[in-house]
Amino acid sequence: MRLRWVLCGVLLAMQALTLVARPDALAPAVAGSIYLPLMVANAVGLPVYGRAESGGWAAPSVLGWCVVAVFWALVWWGVAMLVARLLSGPRLRAS
Template identity: 60%
Template sequence: MFTWRSVAFLAPALAHAGYIALGDRLPQALAPAIAVSIYVPLMLLQGLGLPVFGAAESGGWPGPSLLGWALLSLFWLLVWWLLFAVVIRLLSRPT
């Protein structure tokens, strides 16, 4: 059912999703990278006028809305798919 290509694509995508899901349980050194991987794409999508952030608590950063999480998932799946497609193309070139 799964080929090596599908496993090679899903492994980094699922690892990335796992790091996001672990949140506060990760080492503090990884927190900025995880926050950037969430908020930068959402800020770009918010610039397009999409309501990707939920209501913010007083003095805090707003969390992603349901639409925000869905679009964030699609964004990163697309990024991983494009990266994987480029790597496969480079590796399959005849020498």
């Protein structure tokens, strides 16, 4: 269980670093990682976008940032759970 928390924390920290220190080569991927979950939430009817300036992309609202954070936390938790399961090896159950 501890391995899952550590892996999930490392993955979330790496994603947060890409949001803070955006290299130009990763800019499309960073924008996609924010706006793809928002597009799905918007299609469901959640108000995830703030007011848009004329001709530009609308910034995420507070709810939008929460949706993005929860979405990626769940994705990285699933990845960490899978990696931890693969690294722990087979378990024998007592019958």
